[in-house]
Amino acid sequence: MKFSEFVVRDAITAELKSSDRDAVLRELVGALAESGALSEASVEEVVEALIKREKNGSTGFGKGVAVPHVKHPKIKKMAATIGRSVGGVDFAALDHQPVYSVVLLLSPENQPQQHLQAMNIVFTNLQKDTFRRFLRQSATLEAIADLLDEADQGK
Amino acid sequence: MPTASRDIVIRNQLGLHARPAMQFVDLANQFKSDVKVLSFGEEPGEADGKSVMQMIILAAVEGTPLKITADGEDAEAAVEQLAKLIEDKFGEE
Numbered sequence: 194m195k196f197s198e199f200v201v202r203d204a205i206t207a208e209l210k211s212s213d214r215d216a217v218l219r220e221l222v223g224a225l226a227e228s229g230a231l232s233e234a235s236v237e238e239v240v241e242a243l244i245k246r247e248k249n250g251s252t253g254f255g256k257g258v259a260v261p262h263v264k265h266p267k268i269k270k271m272a273a274t275i276g277r278s279v280g281g282v283d284f285a286a287l288d289h290q291p292v293y294s295v296v297l298l299l300s301p302e303n304q305p306q307q308h309l310q311a312m313n314i315v316f317t318n319l320q321k322d323t324f325r326r327f328l329r330q331s332a333t334l335e336a337i338a339d340l341l342d343e344a345d346q347g348k
Numbered sequence: 349m350p351t352a353s354r355d356i357v358i359r360n361q362l363g364l365h366a367r368p369a370m371q372f373v374d375l376a377n378q379f380k381s382d383v384k385v386l387s388f389g390e391e392p393g394e395a396d397g398k399s400v401m402q403m404i405i406l407a408a409v410e411g412t413p414l415k416i417t418a419d420g421e422d423a424e425a426a427v428e429q430l431a432k433l434i435e436d437k438f439g440e441e
Contacts, residue, residue: 313391316405
């Protein structure tokens with residue numbers, strides 16, 4: 194699987210306006226709704242599900258990245274976006290450090306294999322120091338999209 | 349140092365997604381032994397059983413055979429309990 198198969202390019206947010214976790218989740222789900230990945234009417238429900246998931250165990254797995262995700266009946270097709278925070282967001286991360294890059298993934302229910310494949314791509318890249326550094330430094334939507342394209346091409 | 353290993357198959361429907369991966373790593377960290385997990389799925393892989401990211405990267409779907417290997421003084425207890433966590437489907441379903 195490739196980033197281009199599930200990341201909604203237009204929803205990439207190079208400079209998050211929000212600085213707290215719940216607001217960041219709302220901003221990114223809102224961006225996905227604007228791009229048509231889900232209906233505006235479902236935004237709040239999906240955000241609530243994401244917050245509940247975070248309370249169950251933070252998806253801030255350390256090293257300045259978080260991967261909030263949820264499987265939800267309102268999601269018909271897997272969709273992801275990326276948000277970049279300049280100031281850092283408190284995600285109650287495992288290493289207690291602020292999060293600068295948020296990869297938000299929404300999956301339909303009953304497609305666990307597809308979900309795991311997407312998580313595989315996300316984490317394979319987030320594990321790389323260079324990818325994390327470039328992601329944190331990419332100040333525009335285009336720069337982030339280029340970084341994902343390069344990752345897809347195996348560069 | 350003693351080494352122990354177990355072969356086990358992922359049985360929960362959702363596979364080794366983030367929450368079970370974290371449960372596994374939390375349990376693995378309770379042991380002094382190093383823990384390694386080999387996956388023999390469609391895309392074989394190897395993970396440090398104490399790294400959440402590496403465990404998620406395995407993308408082990410339901411039915412994926414795994415080998416858990418522990419190396420250290422409490423190796424036997426580690427593989428036994430980690431295998432049980434997988435057998436018990438991480439408390440899912």
